[in-house]
Amino acid sequence: MTIKVGIIGCGRQAPKHISGYQAYGNVELIVSDIANDSALALSRKFSTRVMSLDEIINDPEIKVVSVCTPVKTHDEIISRLVENKKHFICEKPLSTSKSNLNAINAKIEINNLVGMAGYIYRFASAFTLGKNFIDKVKSSENSENNISESIDRAYFRIGGPGSHAVWQHKKDDQGGAINEMLVHMLDLMIWYFGNITDIYEVKKRIHYPTRIVNGQTINADVEDYVLIRVKTEKSVDVTIEADLMSSSFTQYAHFSGKKASYTGSIQPTIPTCLHLKGDKLDSPSVHMHGYKNLYVDQIKYFLDCVLKSNKHDKCTLEDSINILNSIQRIQNFN
Template sequence: MEVRMKIGIIGCGKIAERHLLAYKKMPEIEVVISDKDTERAKKLSKIMKVDFVKDVRKIINSDKFDAIDICVPTPYHKKYIIKSLEAEKHVFCEKPICLNLKEALEIKKWAEKVKKIVMAGYLYRFHPAFQFVKKVLEERIIGKPYFAIFRLGGRGSHMLWKHRKSEGGGAILEMVVHKLDLIVWYFENISKSRFLIKDTVIKSREIEGKKYEVDAEDLVMLELESNEIKILCESDLLTPSYMNYIEIHGENGSIFTSILHFMPTIVFCKEARGIFNTGNNIYHFPMENLFEKELGHFVECIKNGEKPLNSIEESIKVFEILEQAEIWGRD
């Protein structure tokens, strides 16, 4: 198939490998990679059979590229996003889009100026189980919601920078933002937010066989409110076995779901509504490659000139919640 789009990936770590595998499923996409660590880029290039360039500027500033996919540590996101926008490229960037609200607003300004897409990698919106929740809420199957719990837990200890505050690490930017993105998607108007817990439980981490003292938070719980709906959001880098679930309770019942394929999705109804019977309605969703789904969506948005599901505006809402939580916590 003739190549119709050329994408440059900046950063050649583990997440870049997953992006490359996703793009490989799209025959019309050609990918070139770059990393300041030339040996890493060369190694990944050989494994994945793609071209690499030593100087990232040759990708960003080349007229041959349509889009830039940013897979570097969070503190460098804004720098490469704005450089890409200055060069009039569409941008996909792994979550979080940047470090804070101020940076997000600056990115939005540039995206509007050059009229290019900026999409953040909040891949959970693309899982059928979480999409199912949105449909159940929109159809008012469980009635008006009044309480919800969002939880995301992982073990951490993969990369040192993710456990150091000075390098943009911690559970807030690594985990919490994922759940806040879903909360924004489901409930939209968040009127209150505050931190109930923000702590570093494990202060010494073993990473790649070495012990390190760390200071970034690894346990976070927020209290939020949306149209009288009380929401608890817990995320951590403490859970030995990955955990990710949502439960929402309303006047006519509840919904529980997870992206873990071995956990059921349960819609409980006090009274039957639509296709849902009284009592428990149980569903199972298979494993999905969410990288293929989100990057496929990004490519289609470029082709059709459409706004992506995870736009810069959505990221701004997430950072507004976090900023409000910090302010409330100081009051």
């Protein structure tokens, strides 16, 4: 049976989602954008149909939708999708409003829908190896809530130019280094070490108020750099540094303590190193990953949850609520 899928927003992320649906197979794709030229260009590239957002929402045969629009549009689009009983995957961050996230979550449960956020790093083998490693450390410590005898500190880094769209550099458009970059690492931090219990330090800066975006000089009014130092539920001290001003993309995570250490990245040039001291070999194991299209795995996971009723436990609404709680605590810290 062919599945009809709507893609809303035809910018940078949309082709990545499309590559995932095409790899899954048996899909008919329909694209939509507030800028009709963008929808037409994408439809020509991937031989899809074009519809308006209203047409997608009112088409009862379209049950699955990818939302690839800027952050400030997510609330309205997702609310309309769940009202009309559509399963959705929406790019991160889902929302900057806790009440909207709670309302969407309630509707998802009532209508038995899958609602997923696009935290793509959950599908990178470097980070699933990291999660399995932490679970192994936990079982060796025999402790569910505190792994600090083995691992007591972590550092997460993400940065890039983020220069292709003006909205990414505007506060009113909910751009900035927190929403665009830090959220990815908050998601990994919470997955690995639990929610924030204490905040020691938050630094937010606008280092480059004037930037050139797509050849146009713009005034940025939202942070392009953020650093946080926090403690988490598993008693790990975590530092995260995120920016929208590095000249090229960089991303990695490192954690360590008396008995264990880990380094991993989404970047294929950085190997994953795991070391559990006192383990049989007592030497690090090193994994090279190469390039992989993570959107193939992400969309497969999403569609399997929708079509095969697989348990949905990755990138859930609850995860997005936890991330938003962290962001609000970080934003309010002074």
